[in-house]
Amino acid sequence: MKFAVIQFPGSNCDQDCLAALNGIAGVRAEYVWHKKTSLDGCDAIVLPGGFSYGDYLRCGAIARFSPIMASVVEEARNGKLVIGTCNGFQVLCEIGLLPGALVRNRALHFICDLVTTRVEVADSAFTHGCAQGSLLRLPIAHGEGCYFADEPTLRELNERRQIILRYATADGRIDASANPNGSVENIAGICNREGNVFGLMPHPDRACEERLGSADGLKIFQSMMTTIESRRQQAA
Amino acid sequence: MKVKVLVTPKAAVLDPQGVAVRDAMKHLGMPEVHSVRIGKYLEIEVDDKTPNLDSRLNDLCRDLLSNPVIEDYEVVK
Numbered sequence: 173m174k175f176a177v178i179q180f181p182g183s184n185c186d187q188d189c190l191a192a193l194n195g196i197a198g199v200r201a202e203y204v205w206h207k208k209t210s211l212d213g214c215d216a217i218v219l220p221g222g223f224s225y226g227d228y229l230r231c232g233a234i235a236r237f238s239p240i241m242a243s244v245v246e247e248a249r250n251g252k253l254v255i256g257t258c259n260g261f262q263v264l265c266e267i268g269l270l271p272g273a274l275v276r277n278r279a280l281h282f283i284c285d286l287v288t289t290r291v292e293v294a295d296s297a298f299t300h301g302c303a304q305g306s307l308l309r310l311p312i313a314h315g316e317g318c319y320f321a322d323e324p325t326l327r328e329l330n331e332r333r334q335i336i337l338r339y340a341t342a343d344g345r346i347d348a349s350a351n352p353n354g355s356v357e358n359i360a361g362i363c364n365r366e367g368n369v370f371g372l373m374p375h376p377d378r379a380c381e382e383r384l385g386s387a388d389g390l391k392i393f394q395s396m397m398t399t400i401e402s403r404r405q406q407a408a
Numbered sequence: 409m410k411v412k413v414l415v416t417p418k419a420a421v422l423d424p425q426g427v428a429v430r431d432a433m434k435h436l437g438m439p440e441v442h443s444v445r446i447g448k449y450l451e452i453e454v455d456d457k458t459p460n461l462d463s464r465l466n467d468l469c470r471d472l473l474s475n476p477v478i479e480d481y482e483v484v485k
Contacts, residue, residue: 229448230475237472266475273477275417280424320421320478354422 173400175201176214178244178260180235185221185258185377192380193218196393206238215400216253217244219260221313221375231274231316232262241267253297253396254369258314261361261371270364270371271329272321274314278354282315286385287352289360289374290340293333296363298370301395307344308337308388310374312352317373319355319362329362337361337372409456411465412484415474416447447479 177189186203193201201218204211211217224235235241241263248254248269256264264270277283286309294304302308321329329335337360341350351358353373361372376389417423423445430444450473454461465483474481 229473233472233475265477271477273475275421275478276424278422278424280428318422322420322477354424 173199173216173397174214175199175216175218176204176211177201177218177220178206178240179203179220180206180222180224180238180263182224182226182235183220183222183259185375188375189218189220189257189377192377192389193393195380196390196397198397199393204240206235206240209239209243211240211243211247211252214247214252216255216396217247218377219244219254219256219263220377221258221260224259224263227259227316230262230266231259232264232266235259235263236267245269248364248369251366251368253399255298255392255396256369256371257375257377258312258317258373261373262316264369264371269369270362271325272319272362274316274373275318275320276316277314277318277352282313283317283352284311284313285352286311287360287374288340288342288344288350289337289372290344290346291336292338293336293363296336296370296395297367297399298363298392298395299336301391301398305344307340307342308374308391309379309386310376310388311378311385312374313378314353314373317353317355319353319359319373321356326356329359330357332365334362334365334367335359336363336370337374409454409485411452411454411461413450413452413465413469413473414447414482414484415450415469415479416481417445418478418480421478
């Protein structure tokens with residue numbers, strides 16, 4: 173199973189993603205430089221965290237025009253699984269594959285922490301290895317992770333069950349005290365309407381080994397693998 | 409010619425920078441300040457004879473210079 177990890181100038185979690193994915197049996201992850209124009213042969217696409225183009229103008233604003241992004245959009249429209257973590261989430265919002273936007277953290281600080289998120293949708297392509305309402309401990313590291321969407325968009329996200337992860341307290345409550353960055357409705361991760369594009373501010377790539385503080389990130393990547401495998405079987 | 413573009417956060421978007429600056433202004437002796445919104449100002453030098461300047465510039469303001477989800481823009485010539 174082949175995962176493509178897109179590298180933009182300024183990406184800095186590309187190596188984390190590659191190492192985490194290649195540590196999973198059955199996965200082969202490879203870098204794809206942003207100037208490439210093809211993603212043929214990959215089963216899933218990863219947009220890693222970092223500071224693409226130095227976060228100039230807005231986070232992800234310039235990366236979305238990188239040559240590879242036309243292929244990312246095309247593959248996403250064809251149903252391929254796409255996951256964007258942190259800066260990757262910002263790029264997915266900027267290019268319009270996901271609704272809403274990520275703005276400056278409410279408290280203005282860059283936050284680097286291990287947080288609790290609650291799985292709101294347990295039958296998504298990215299979380300069906302998790303129980304509904306289960307908690308994932310995942311690291312965050314961002315200055316612009318405050319998710320914003322207007323009221324109609326939020327209503328649609330809720331109605332269509334596109335809000336996959338919310339920031340939660342250690343005992344699973346969704347309240348202001350658990351919200352690290354001011355995101356509306358404690359949103360930590362959303363998917364598109366079709367369910368094959370997922371963006372989240374936390375870093376599952378940095379939570380794939382217990383010795384890093386959490387291995388909960390594996391559940392997301394393993395869910396993706398199961399999705400890909402079951403699609404293959406359906407196609408066969 | 410020089411074109412100026414002003415990009416400002418939409419009213420519904422939290423602007424913590426603006427709030428911090430407003431508080432600093434109050435603290436430094438201007439309690440009359442109600443609010444501050446911080447945006448971006450771009451100065452763009454462009455050929456005078458650029459064909460379809462207005463529409464092309466507006467397209468780029470919409471697609472690159474601002475994010476319509478969170479920002480408004482204004483072109484000043």
